[in-house]
Amino acid sequence: MSDGDRLVARLREVVERYDELAQRMAQPEVLSDFGLLKKLAREHSAIEPLARAAQRHFKRLDDLSQAREVAAEADGELADMASEEAAELEAEREAAESELRRLLVPRDPLDDRPAVVEIRAGTGGDEAALFAADLYRMYTRFAAESGWNTELINASEGALGGVKEVVFVVRGTEAYGRLRYESGVHRVQRVPETESQGRIHTSAATVAVLPEAEEVDVEIDPADLKIDVFRSSGPGGQSVNTTDSAVRITHRPTGLVVSCQDEKSQHKNKSKALRVLRSRLLDRMVAAQEAERARERRTQVGTGDRSMKIRTYNFPQNRITDHRIHFTTHRLEAVLGGDLGEVVEALRMAGVEERMAAGSG
Known part of the structure; x- marks a missing residue:
């Protein structure tokens, strides 16, 4: 034939x-x-x-x-x-x-799921928190341009308008499929606003993109959960409300901890936290499968290794480079402003090429 x-x-x-x-x-x-x-x-x-x-x-x-x-x-x-x-x-x-x-390359059935995006400031102190806030704005603006909706789950603010951690959900056509390759360490090279001598600093933030899990995907035994409630607070410990509405859930078997304080209702915060926990557990299952595939055939963009430095944002050179596919653009301000489509599409096509090569290998 x-x-x-x-x-x-x-x-x-x-x-x-x-x-x-x-x-x-x-x-x-x-x-x-x-x-x-x-x-x-x-x-x-x-x-x-x-x-x-x-x-x-x-x-x-x-x-x-x-x-x-x-x-x-x-x-x-x-x-x-x-x-x-x-x-x-x-x-x-x-x-x-x-x-x-x-x-004909098989699509990942998870690609159509909403995406749970977690951004955490890494090395670099206040500058890393400012960069994390920049990434949050970039993704929410890109979501809006794509006709998607975003829902804030939890945010821990830092000084000077930065964020130590932010968790949000993106809903829309192929949200997870298009954002999945954003997972990894993002590095920025620029002169911080707090730097008086004009020296370039390098800071980092970690992005994790998870497929939102449905209840049928992951079964959680209530006996495995430790649930703590506390009062929500903003920067500097200022009380946001005076009731114990914030929720922290610890999954004993894995040690995963999820907090949520965005809602004034304890019930809503618990529901949101459980959604994130379920997505993290599903992501662990997916990561294990990807690790097995990676052992069989080394992949370029689909490893799911969150500790890998994937992208550098270099302000002096007005340059963004994705190190996995050697993609470079000199439209740094536009991309950080939400015009992320070119980068996302390049990564998506690289993923398709990988799967085509794996299928023929």
């Missing part, structure tokens, strides 16, 4: 699955099971672009076959016209097959 025949066979499987999902979602027993319906609808939506492209490709192949047949059997001008049409369709077929192979 040729590569083209294998491609067509795989595409027919996709179209059959697409039609099968549509039929199943119309069945009464599925319509009455919201969880199953949501799962099937998510898969149906995920493969729809490929199924539609496959159907167009089948039509193109039929047209090409007919054009070749006419060119072989006809005479004169009709044969010339058919030959010309066949040549055009053949060029379209080659271009379409390249794109279809890319679309």
